[in-house]
Each structure stands twice: as C-alpha cells, then as structure tokens.
Amino acid sequence: MQFKDYITKLPAYKPPKLIAQQARDVVKLSSNENALGPSPRAVEALQRAVNNVHRYPDFSAGALRQALAAQAGLPSESVICSNGSDELVFLLCVAFLREDDEAVMANGTFISYLLRTLEVGGRAVQIPLRDYTHDLPALVQAITPQTRLLFVCNPNNPTGTTNGAAEIHKLLEQVPPDVLVVMDEAYIEYVTRSDYPDLLPELRNGRRNVILLRTFAKIYGLAGLRLGYAYGHPEVISYLDRARPTFNVNALAQVAGIAALSDTEHVERSRAHAAICRDFFARELAALGLQPIASETNFVAVDVGNDDRVSDGLRERGFTVTPLSGWGLPGLIRISFGTEEENQRFMTALADVL
Numbered sequence: 441m442q443f444k445d446y447i448t449k450l451p452a453y454k455p456p457k458l459i460a461q462q463a464r465d466v467v468k469l470s471s472n473e474n475a476l477g478p479s480p481r482a483v484e485a486l487q488r489a490v491n492n493v494h495r496y497p498d499f500s501a502g503a504l505r506q507a508l509a510a511q512a513g514l515p516s517e518s519v520i521c522s523n524g525s526d527e528l529v530f531l532l533c534v535a536f537l538r539e540d541d542e543a544v545m546a547n548g549t550f551i552s553y554l555l556r557t558l559e560v561g562g563r564a565v566q567i568p569l570r571d572y573t574h575d576l577p578a579l580v581q582a583i584t585p586q587t588r589l590l591f592v593c594n595p596n597n598p599t600g601t602t603n604g605a606a607e608i609h610k611l612l613e614q615v616p617p618d619v620l621v622v623m624d625e626a627y628i629e630y631v632t633r634s635d636y637p638d639l640l641p642e643l644r645n646g647r648r649n650v651i652l653l654r655t656f657a658k659i660y661g662l663a664g665l666r667l668g669y670a671y672g673h674p675e676v677i678s679y680l681d682r683a684r685p686t687f688n689v690n691a692l693a694q695v696a697g698i699a700a701l702s703d704t705e706h707v708e709r710s711r712a713h714a715a716i717c718r719d720f721f722a723r724e725l726a727a728l729g730l731q732p733i734a735s736e737t738n739f740v741a742v743d744v745g746n747d748d749r750v751s752d753g754l755r756e757r758g759f760t761v762t763p764l765s766g767w768g769l770p771g772l773i774r775i776s777f778g779t780e781e782e783n784q785r786f787m788t789a790l791a792d793v794l
C-alpha cells in the first residue's frame with residue numbers, strides 16, 4: 441500500500457480525555473451545542489419517521505432544500521445539504537483545490553479549513569487575527585494566482601467575533617472572481633449586531649464566487665444528526681453536488697431539519713438564552729479579573745493564562761471546555777454556554793481553579 445503523505449502528516453484524532461455524555465455529572469461546555477436541547481418539533485418529527493428507516497433517504501434532500509430555498513428567497517438549485525457543514529468544508533477542498541493550490545484562512549479560526557486543505561494536498565495560508573477578529577485586508581492581500589478558496593468564519597469560532605457588512609462587502613469587491621469566498625455562518629442565528637452582513641442578496645443578484653455555509657448543529661440543536669447546508673450560485677452548487685457521496689444526508693436528519701426550520705419558538709428561546717448567557721459570562725468573568733472577548737455567539741473565549749492547566753482543573757471539577765493552544769490562541773479557553781444553573785456552577789468551579 442502507498443499512503444498519501446498529506447494524510448499521514450495530519451494529526452490523528454485523539455479520543456477526548458472525558459466523554460461527557462458517558463460520564464455522569466459532567467457538563468459538556470466544549471462543543472458549542474444548544475444547552476436548551478433539540479427543537480421539540482424536530483423531536484416529534486423524528487419519532488414519527490423512525491419506523492421508516494429501512495428506506496433509503498431522498499438522495500437529493502428535495503423537500504429540505506425547498507424549505508431552505510424558500511427561507512432564503514432563492515431557487516432550490518442554490519442549496520446543497522450535507523452531513524454536517526463540516527462535510528461541506530471537505531467537499532469544497534476536494535472540489536476546488538488541486539495539489540499546491542492555496543486556501544487563505546485566519547490563524548485562530550475553525551480548524552477544519554486547515555485540516556481539509558492539507559488533506560487534499562493544498563497549501564494553507566494562515567493570517568493572524570487582529571484583535572481576535574478576521575483581518576480582512578490582510579486576507580485579501582494574501583491572495584495569489586494560486587489561491588482558489590478564501591475562508592471567512594463570521595461569527596468566528598473560537599473567538600465569537602464578527603466582521604460587519606461594510607468590510608465584508610469591501611472584501612467581496614476586492615477578491616478576484618476566480619477565488620471562491622467561503623463564508624461560514626454556523627452561528628448566524630445568534631448575531632445581534634445590526635450591521636452584520638446579509639449576503640443572500642449577493643446570491644440573488646447572481647454572484648458566483650461566494651458560498652454561505654450554515655448548520656442545524658447550533659441553534660436548532662441537532663448536532664448529533666449531522667446536518668448542514670450551503671447557499672451558493674447554482675453552477676457552484678451543482679458542481680459540489682457531483683462531488684458529494686450519494687446519500688450524504690440521512691432520512692432522519694432531513695425530516696428533523698424541515699421541522700426544526702419551522703420551530704421559530706425554539707429558535708427564539710435559544711437566541712434569548714444565548715443573549716442572557718453572554719451578559720452573565722461577561723459580568724462574571726470580569727469579576728474574576730479576566731477579559732472575555734465580546735461574543736456574538738453561544739460561547740465565549742477568554743485568556744486564562746494557561747489554557748491546558750485550567751481546562752484540566754475544570755475537567756476534574758466536572759466541566760469540559762476547549763483549550764485553544766491548538767487553534768493558534770495559547771492561553772485562551774472557549775466556554776460554550778450551558779443552562780443557567782450549569783453556568784452558575786461553572787463559574788464557581790472556574791474561580792476555584794484560578
């Protein structure tokens with residue numbers, strides 16, 4: 441056998457030090473899941489659908505794509521669904537990066553952009569964050585004739601920061617037409633800033649070189665089902681559609697996704713919960729003498745000095761968080777919001793560790 445170098449060089453997945461779902465009394469604040477649970481409408485739909493799992497799913501996810509298209513005011517040819525939006529990152533790299541092609545991205549952003557770029561033999565050009573935020577002018581400057589993809593995570597995981605409409609539109613003006621701008625909007629539903637960019641009109645006006653990644657794993661509370669989607673130009677979507685595995689979105693995910701989309705009450709409740717948590721953590725972390733990064737999401741990142749030591753201490757006290765040294769942000773941890781009661785207990789544990 442001959443293994444590909446690009447793949448053997450990638451870091452192997454390490455089993456988590458503590459699998460929160462299996463350990464009693466452990467609160468998982470490490471994956472930015474929805475602390476309020478799944479959409480109740482999705483759960484009902486799943487219960488009805490479960491007796492049909494001997495059937496293959498609709499390989500085109502037609503009904504779900506139609507629902508997503510209607511929500512965005514786009515034709516369903518502008519929508520692709522995936523096994524989590526993580527799969528879309530993979531598909532984009534497979535479909536657009538030849539060996540030694542470049543993908544430009546931030547250093548201090550969602551790690552999949554880097555891993556999937558390297559996996560297909562592409563070159564990752566990583567640009568430091570500025571004030572924990574994507575440095576858009578520097579990202580544009582890094583574009584070369586070899587660049588095929590430009591990743592922008594807005595809001596950014598793991599810092600929770602956003603870029604506003606004016607600077608994003610400026611970026612879109614400056615990026616050459618043969619570079620695809622991948623806007624990862626996994627946390628879009630949580631954003632409160634009024635000048636957050638709405639890029640759907642760009643697609644309605646026929647722009648080809650931007651694609652918007654979204655997920656059902658965050659505000660809709662369906663992380664375990666693995667369901668993501670993207671809005672893009674029909675030509676780009678049809679190209680990606682050829683590259684995807686035939687039955688990439690399972691039947692239960694399709695049914696649950698349609699139900700969750702209509703569950704505005706659950707979305708509103710989740711949004712309101714995140715807003716309360718943001719204020720809570722901003723206040724409580726400051727009271728410990730820390731300076732949390734202002735977040736527009738369902739998590740917050742904060743510099744605690746030694747991220748590994750503090751994460752270990754929190755784990756011993758029953759809480760998993762994400763240390764960010766491995767994401768290019770040494771000293772910081774990322775805390776996903778729990779229930780109000782979990783958050784209270786977490787702050788007591790953190791004070792104890794510090």
Ligand SMILES: Cc1ncc(COP(=O)(O)O)c(C=O)c1O
Binds near residue numbers: 624
């Ligand atoms: C920015 C960002 N993009 C994509 C994903 C992947 O989401 P999914 O669960 O849909 O694969 C995540 C998950 O944490 C994320 O934070």
